[in-house]
Amino acid sequence: xxxxxxxxxxxxxxDDTMGKxxxxxxxxxxxxxxxxxxxxxxxxxxxxxxxxxxxxxxxxSAQDRISPISIDxxxxxxxxxxxxxNARIGYYFHDNWNASIGxxxxxxxxNQYQTASVSGTINLAETDEGTQLFNGQYNTTDTIxxxxxxxxxxxxxxxxxxxxxxxxxxxxxYLAINPDIIQINITEGLGxxxxxxxxxxxxxxxxxxxxxHVSGYGIALKGGINITFFKNFxxxxxxxxxxxxxxNIRTTTNKSxxxxxxxxxxxxxxxxxxxxxxxxxxxxxxxxxx
Numbered sequence: 001x002x003x004x005x006x007x008x009x010x011x012x013x014x015d016d017t018m019g020k021x022x023x024x025x026x027x028x029x030x031x032x033x034x035x036x037x038x039x040x041x042x043x044x045x046x047x048x049x050x051x052x053x054x055x056x057x058x059x060x061s062a063q064d065r066i067s068p069i070s071i072d073x074x075x076x077x078x079x080x081x082x083x084x085x086n087a088r089i090g091y092y093f094h095d096n097w098n099a100s101i102g103x104x105x106x107x108x109x110x111n112q113y114q115t116a117s118v119s120g121t122i123n124l125a126e127t128d129e130g131t132q133l134f135n136g137q138y139n140t141t142d143t144i145x146x147x148x149x150x151x152x153x154x155x156x157x158x159x160x161x162x163x164x165x166x167x168x169x170x171x172x173x174y175l176a177i178n179p180d181i182i183q184i185n186i187t188e189g190l191g192x193x194x195x196x197x198x199x200x201x202x203x204x205x206x207x208x209x210x211x212x213h214v215s216g217y218g219i220a221l222k223g224g225i226n227i228t229f230f231k232n233f234x235x236x237x238x239x240x241x242x243x244x245x246x247x248n249i250r251t252t253t254n255k256s257x258x259x260x261x262x263x264x265x266x267x268x269x270x271x272x273x274x275x276x277x278x279x280x281x282x283x284x285x286x287x288x289x290x
Contacts, residue, residue, distance in 0.1 A: 024170040024179040026092040030278045031100075033236060035271025036074070037084045039064040039106045039158075042264040046110070046152065047120075048203055050257035052128055055120030055138055057150065062263075065107040065155055081105060084157065086269050090166075091278070100164050102191070104240075104267065108154040110145070118143040122204065129254070130204040148205045152251075152259065154197040156210075160218050160244070162193025168226065185226035187236070192219045195244060201251040201259070209252045216246035216262075224269075232276060238269040 040063070047056045067074070067083040074083055084107055090100025118138045124130050134149055143149070166189030172179060194217055200210040220242025228234040242265055249259040 023095065023173045024183060026095045026098070026168065026275075028278055029092045029275050030090065031092075031098070031234075031273055031275040032089045033087070033234075033271040033273025035086045035236075035269055035273075037086050037104065037106065037267045037269045038066060039084065039108075039265055039267045041108060044261045044263035046259055046261040048150065048251065048257075048259045050203075050252070050254065052124050053120075053122040053204065055118055055122055057143075057145070058117040058119065058140065060116050060145075061111045061114055062108050063111060065109050065153075081156075086271055088164075088271075088273075090164075092168075096167055096169060098166055098168065100166065102162060102164060104160040104162070106154075106158040106160065106265070106267070107156075108158040108197075110150070110152040112145055112147060112151065115142050115144050117141065124204065129252075130206040134204055147202065150204070151200070151202045152249075153200040155200055156198040158244075159196045159198070159212075160193060160220075161196055162191040162218065162220070164189050164191030164222075166190075166222075180231055181229075183226070183228040183231075183234075185228065187222075187224050187226055187238075189222045190220075191222070191242075193217065195246055197246075197249070199249055199251070201249070203251050203257065203259075206252045206254075206257070209250060211250060213248075213250040215249045216244065218242055218244040220265075228275065232274055234273055234275060236269075236271045236273065238267070238271070240267040240269060241265065 043059045043061050045056055045058050046060050085105045088100050088102035090098045092098045117140045119140050120138050122135050124132050166187050168185050168187045170183045170185050172184050195215050197215055198212045202208045220240050222238050222240035224236055224238035226234050226236040245262040247260045251257045251259050
């Protein structure tokens with residue numbers, strides 16, 4: 001009963017000078033979080049081109065790659081980037097608004113052995129790297145995506161590095177809940193940034209390539225709920241959706257080889273973090289009326 005009393009007592013106070021309920025004060029605070037995601041992707045057309053080949057896999061399907069849940073995989077510092085993760089640091093420039101920079105570490109795996117429609121031309125010469133087994137003219141030809149034909153994975157990962165602006169509203173301000181004990185925040189955000197994937201690709205049995213490369217850009221919207229305990233610790237669940245365009249994917253050690261694609265994505269995120277005040281708020285002085 002004592003805790004419940006503290007929970008509701010402080011927000012029953014009002015600002016003596018304005019006659020309004022005191023709201024949660026976030027301006028000047030910084031926050032950070034770390035967590036994990038699952039992701040799903042729309043089908044996409046993926047174009048592969050290089051010396052003596054230019055073909056497109058149409059309406060190709062892909063999925064994420066979730067690491068099996070274990071303490072070693074998810075909590076051991078040496079394996080911290082193996083799961084699909086989210087990290088963010090931000091600053092409140094207003095009681096209800098913050099700006100942040102974040103990394104969404106997703107994984108994208110082209111489904112192997114799917115039957116997909118392929119169009120274009122493959123005409124590798126004997127002097128070209130790779131196999132001539134797949135040479136020919138493809139006219140929306142149904143083709144099984146064997147490993148020797150094409151593999152494409154952004155598995156270390158599909159790294160979305162972006163800036164975001166988000167609004168945060170504590171619904172406890174309207175329910176007379178003490179924000180020093182618990183806050184129930186609704187948040188919405190808009191972000192944009194670059195994609196820096198480490199793409200694991202093998203095209204026409206050429207040498208496998210697996211290096212980081214700036215490959216495109218993304219934009220995303222999110223909505224979520226944040227529960228903050230004792231002003232400094234929080235758990236946040238988010239639903240995020242967006243668009244990714246990758247016009248410059250490296251696929252082999254030869255820079256003339258590349259791929260391009262664009263698709264939509266949906267993320268479900270769970271994160272844990274902390275919030276702290278960077279600067280003390282200046283209290284308004286109460287001067288007597290003249």
